Amino acid sequence: MPGIDIYNASGCHVHDIRQHKEVSIDLQEEIKAGLSSTPKSLPSLLLWDEEGLKRFDKFADRGQYYLRDKELEILQKRGMEIAAIIPTDGVLVELGCGSLQKTGRLLQALEKQNKSIRYYALDVSLRGLTDSLRELSRELGTIRSISITGLWGTYEDCVTWISSQVGLESLGMSTVTFLWMGNSVSNMDHHADASALLTHLKHACQSSSLDCQFLIAADACEDIKKIHDAYDTRHPTLQAFISNGLAHANGVLGHKVFCLEDWSCVSEFYPHESKLEVYYCARRDMNVDLGNGGTYHIQNGERVRAITSGKWRKALMIEVASAAGLQMNHAWGDSSGVYYFYHLYDGI
Numbered sequence: 199m200p201g202i203d204i205y206n207a208s209g210c211h212v213h214d215i216r217q218h219k220e221v222s223i224d225l226q227e228e229i230k231a232g233l234s235s236t237p238k239s240l241p242s243l244l245l246w247d248e249e250g251l252k253r254f255d256k257f258a259d260r261g262q263y264y265l266r267d268k269e270l271e272i273l274q275k276r277g278m279e280i281a282a283i284i285p286t287d288g289v290l291v292e293l294g295c296g297s298l299q300k301t302g303r304l305l306q307a308l309e310k311q312n313k314s315i316r317y318y319a320l321d322v323s324l325r326g327l328t329d330s331l332r333e334l335s336r337e338l339g340t341i342r343s344i345s346i347t348g349l350w351g352t353y354e355d356c357v358t359w360i361s362s363q364v365g366l367e368s369l370g371m372s373t374v375t376f377l378w379m380g381n382s383v384s385n386m387d388h389h390a391d392a393s394a395l396l397t398h399l400k401h402a403c404q405s406s407s408l409d410c411q412f413l414i415a416a417d418a419c420e421d422i423k424k425i426h427d428a429y430d431t432r433h434p435t436l437q438a439f440i441s442n443g444l445a446h447a448n449g450v451l452g453h454k455v456f457c458l459e460d461w462s463c464v465s466e467f468y469p470h471e472s473k474l475e476v477y478y479c480a481r482r483d484m485n486v487d488l489g490n491g492g493t494y495h496i497q498n499g500e501r502v503r504a505i506t507s508g509k510w511r512k513a514l515m516i517e518v519a520s521a522a523g524l525q526m527n528h529a530w531g532d533s534s535g536v537y538y539f540y541h542l543y544d545g546i
């Protein structure tokens with residue numbers, strides 16, 4: 199099932215690979231589940247609509263958000279080496295591609311190496327995806343050996359889509375490389391969830407008789423001050439990014455359940471759990487009424503988790519990989535040793 203082709207303005211093909219076209223219904227259920235749980239949370243997917251992607255980029259373009267600069271530094275200095283592990287006649291799938299600001303460097307390195315590659319950019323927001331693909335095409339200009347296609351869907355949709363790619367192998371495409379940048383691997387609620395997704399992607403490749411490998415860029419920073427500065431919730435760009443999650447929730451629920459003025463945003467770093475969490479924080483006692491779905495009492499000062507960002511040391515990344523039956527072949531670090539690109543392969 200290649201997915202339904204969508205007309206769009208990016209100049210690239212975009213396949214709709216969504217299994218559940220009614221995403222808002224799933225999100226409504228997840229909102230209920232999150233508000234019923236202890237501690238409370240809201241689905242992080244609420245942050246990633248078209249507006250959320252724009253606001254995230256404004257936040258991430260600040261120098262204090264060291265992750266983006268570190269990734270660019272590694273791609274700048276080691277891009278050719280990283281590209282060298284991607285075989286020619288291969289498939290490159292970028293998970294949660296966002297604004298695609300860094301991808302051009304890797305694709306240019308692949309082009310210099312004369313590799314024939316089918317590149318697929320996956321994300322959940324169609325408008326965000328088409329805007330990003332248009333920018334990427336403009337940045338790259340004419341490229342000879344790489345085809346670019348968008349995939350509109352979630353990570354789980356990608357698993358299903360890969361499982362249906364029987365036949366690629368007969369076209370001489372035998373390896374899928376999953377590229378996952380921006381420390382998104384650690385946005386999963388728990389690192390076991392990241393291992394589970396890697397396992398699902400690996401099994402999907404196996405069921406389509408494809409080999410698979412992963413290139414994952416992740417944050418290993420342990421410097422508390424640096425982390426606090428990066429996620430300083432007094433900064434308006436972070437507040438704007440997080441509050442858009444509540445606006446999106448209102449859109450999904452079909453009425454104004456969350457009054458944005460009633461919420462601020464706070465973050466906390468948990469060194470022993472190697473993670474930072476960002477929360478919506480209630481400014482007063484309130485009842486959140488989801489209609490038929492129930493009413494949830496929230497106290498002044500109570501926190502509702504918006505997103506997690508792991509700060510995983512290399513050893514933890516090796517654990518995550520090994521729980522998915524993957525081995526770490528190489529890690530390319532930035533000059534200060536806080537950020538890495540990991541090459542994981544199916545070693546079993």
Ligand SMILES: C[S@@+](CC[C@H](N)C(=O)[O-])C[C@H]1O[C@@H](n2cnc3c(N)ncnc32)[C@H](O)[C@@H]1O
Nearest residue numbers: 246294295296297321322351352353379380382
């Ligand atoms: C932290 S941003 C990183 C964006 C980009 N990779 C970068 O490095 O700048 C996370 C990206 O993953 C996407 N995303 C989040 N959850 C997703 C899911 N379940 N399925 C597909 N994409 C998802 C978001 O839309 C967003 O573009």
